[in-house]
Amino acid sequence: MATLLHYPLCPFSRSIRLALSECGVEAELAEERPWEWRPEFTDLNPAGTLPVLITDERGPIMGAYAISEYLGDTADERDARLFHPFPGDETGKAEQRRLVDWFHHKFHDEVTDYLVEEKVYRRFGPGSSSPDMEAMRAGRENLRYHLAYIGHLAETRSWLAGDAMSFADLAAAAHLSALDYLGEVPWEQHEAVKNWYALLKSRPSFRPLLQDRIAGFTPSGTYADLDF
Amino acid sequence: MATLLHYPLCPFSRSIRLALSECGVEAELAEERPWEWRPEFTDLNPAGTLPVLITDERGPIMGAYAISEYLGDTADERDARLFHPFPGDETGKAEQRRLVDWFHHKFHDEVTDYLVEEKVYRRFGPGSSSPDMEAMRAGRENLRYHLAYIGHLAETRSWLAGDAMSFADLAAAAHLSALDYLGEVPWEQHEAVKNWYALLKSRPSFRPLLQDRIAGFTPSGTYADLDF
Numbered sequence: 001m002a003t004l005l006h007y008p009l010c011p012f013s014r015s016i017r018l019a020l021s022e023c024g025v026e027a028e029l030a031e032e033r034p035w036e037w038r039p040e041f042t043d044l045n046p047a048g049t050l051p052v053l054i055t056d057e058r059g060p061i062m063g064a065y066a067i068s069e070y071l072g073d074t075a076d077e078r079d080a081r082l083f084h085p086f087p088g089d090e091t092g093k094a095e096q097r098r099l100v101d102w103f104h105h106k107f108h109d110e111v112t113d114y115l116v117e118e119k120v121y122r123r124f125g126p127g128s129s130s131p132d133m134e135a136m137r138a139g140r141e142n143l144r145y146h147l148a149y150i151g152h153l154a155e156t157r158s159w160l161a162g163d164a165m166s167f168a169d170l171a172a173a174a175h176l177s178a179l180d181y182l183g184e185v186p187w188e189q190h191e192a193v194k195n196w197y198a199l200l201k202s203r204p205s206f207r208p209l210l211q212d213r214i215a216g217f218t219p220s221g222t223y224a225d226l227d228f
Numbered sequence: 229m230a231t232l233l234h235y236p237l238c239p240f241s242r243s244i245r246l247a248l249s250e251c252g253v254e255a256e257l258a259e260e261r262p263w264e265w266r267p268e269f270t271d272l273n274p275a276g277t278l279p280v281l282i283t284d285e286r287g288p289i290m291g292a293y294a295i296s297e298y299l300g301d302t303a304d305e306r307d308a309r310l311f312h313p314f315p316g317d318e319t320g321k322a323e324q325r326r327l328v329d330w331f332h333h334k335f336h337d338e339v340t341d342y343l344v345e346e347k348v349y350r351r352f353g354p355g356s357s358s359p360d361m362e363a364m365r366a367g368r369e370n371l372r373y374h375l376a377y378i379g380h381l382a383e384t385r386s387w388l389a390g391d392a393m394s395f396a397d398l399a400a401a402a403h404l405s406a407l408d409y410l411g412e413v414p415w416e417q418h419e420a421v422k423n424w425y426a427l428l429k430s431r432p433s434f435r436p437l438l439q440d441r442i443a444g445f446t447p448s449g450t451y452a453d454l455d456f
Contacts, residue, residue: 046377047326047334058319066325069297070318090298091286097294098275105333106275149274 002027005041005052007034008212009120009181011112012064012104013051014174019167020053021205022083023071027053035125064104068167085167096161099153099168103175107146112175114139115184120217140184147190154192165200173200177209183220187228194228202226230255233269233280235262236440237348237409239340240292240332241279242402247395248281249433250311251299255281263353292332296395313395324389327381327396331403335374340403342367343412348445368412375418382420393428401428405437411448415456422456430454 004020004027006013020027032041034050042048045062053061053070061067072086086093118131118139150172153160161168176197179185187194200206210224222228232248232255234241248255260269262278270276273290281289281298289295300314314321346359346367378400381388389396404425407413415422428434438452450456 045326047330049329049334058317058322061322062326063329065293065329066322069325070322073318073321089286090301093301094286094289094294094298097297098273098290101277101291101293102275106277 002056003030003054004028005030005032005050005054007032007050008209008214009116009178010034010050011108011116011171011174011178012049014177014209015104015167015171016051016053016064016067017209018170018174018205019068019071019083019085021208022170022203023075023085024078024082025071033124035121064171068100072167083165085170087164087166088162092162092164092166096166096168099161100171103168103171107172107175110142111139111146112178114142115182116178119182120214123216143179143184144186144189147186147193150196151190151192154196160196169196169200173197173206177201177206177223181212181214181219181223182217183222185222187222198226198228201228230284231258231282232256233258233260233278233282235260235278236442237344237406238262238278239336239344239399239402239406240277242405242437243332243395243399244279244281244292244295245437246398246402246433247296247299247311247313249436250393250398250431251303251313252306252310253299261352263349292399296328300395311393313398315392315394316390320390320392320394324394324396327389328399331396331399335400335403338370339367339374340406342370343410344406347410348442351444371407371412372414372417375414375421378424379418379420382424388424397424397428401425401434405429405434405451409440409442409447409451410445411450413450415450426454426456429456 002025004016006017006029008031032038032050034048037048044060045052047062049063051064051067053067055061061070068085072084075084086096114135118136122129122131150160159165159169160172176185201210213219230253232241232244234245234257236259260266260278262276265276272288273280275290277291279292279295281295283289289298296313300312303312314324342363346364350357350359378388387393387397388400404413429438441447
């Protein structure tokens with residue numbers, strides 16, 4: 001069986017846990033704490049990024065980009081009724097990848113990185129320290145702005161990138177779920193986002209994520225509640 | 229014919245100009261200044277990122293990630309002897325994508341963004357100001373460190389990701405060529421990197437890049453010299 005090196009609140013890891021489950025690819029989870037820079041881990045992946053999927057047949061596959069595209073490239077090996085991370089035609093795929101890029105880079109750099117980094121990694125990392133309140137304020141401000149954009153997508157489309165669920169939805173849900181764990185998502189002000197997220201949250205692939213618990217951080221009241 | 233919205237010193241744009249040319253896909257270039265946030269441009273691509281490939285058949289494709297994968301997905305429509313951005317088997321593709329991710333994100337954030345942003349965008353952008361010397365020092369320090377890693381790859385492999393030239397080489401060359409324009413690459417200290425880069429630089433796809441000129445910035449002596 002494959003092994004996924006991941007960290008529970010890492011949004012890249014979460015997006016791949018959801019994708020593996022939707023694709024019906026079984027993988028054992030192994031927790032890797034990214035702030036520890038374990039030599040055995042950086043020997044494997046010099047960039048020190050998560051997740052890493054260690055496959056039986058094709059060796060280690062590094063990072064959410066390579067893993068998600070690998071799951072697309074190997075879709076033919078699985079039952080055609082299972083999830084395809086990039087379904088449809090070239091125009092559809094381009095829109096899905098635009099949004100994956102947006103969530104895993106722009107949204108990450110402007111929101112998730114600020115809030116997860118400041119609240120969690122900084123506490124556990126070397127020279128444990130208090131959150132930088134300025135960075136957290138910036139992250140929250142950007143989140144409000146970006147939620148309006150996600151709401152616009154959710155209002156005008158069945159799924160964020162179009163008619164079919166794609167890896168763009170999983171990437172988006174990965175970031176929002178990590179932020180929701182920390183109680184940072186103002187769901188009530190974003191009804192369309194909440195409805196889209198509720199659909200994803202009720203899928204079997206989401207269940208293991210809702211059971212994640214980080215020592216020292218109690219999840220928000222909405223986190224594991226399907227009827228939030 | 230397709231149109232590519234690009235900026236000459238943007239490394240993402242450069243990687244796609246190289247890939248289009250290697251793939252034999254003709255595209256007219258249209259310069260977009262990313263710091264201007266032109267409303268017509270942000271209406272098209274809300275993230276404001278470059279490049280954007282406006283295709284005749286499939287509409288606009290946003291960003292280097294979506295465009296490079298589009299060129300891979302549509303490789304069957306072209307002569308099989310032409311360049312494939314992600315050649316070979318799944319293991320090979322995973323390594324190519326790991327490196328594309330590394331150059332377009334880690335290397336970009338830690339090197340190119342500091343140096344191109346500080347030297348060029350800051351000068352032309354709103355409230356034109358002098359470079360932040362601290363950021364430039366950090367970028368140069370990181371560049372030395374990362375060149376050692378690129379050198380290790382160039383010494384042990386034919387191309388950066390393995391036996392075949394891939395989009396990883398083009399992404400790497402895109403960043404190094406933008407830095408070389410600004411005279412920031414210490415080629416003499418990295419012989420293996422220089423030899424790998426010289427091979428790419430002499431390809432026809434590279435010629436238009438070597439003719440780029442940015443008003444107010446004379447390219448370094450090595451920039452357009454094939455025998456640098």
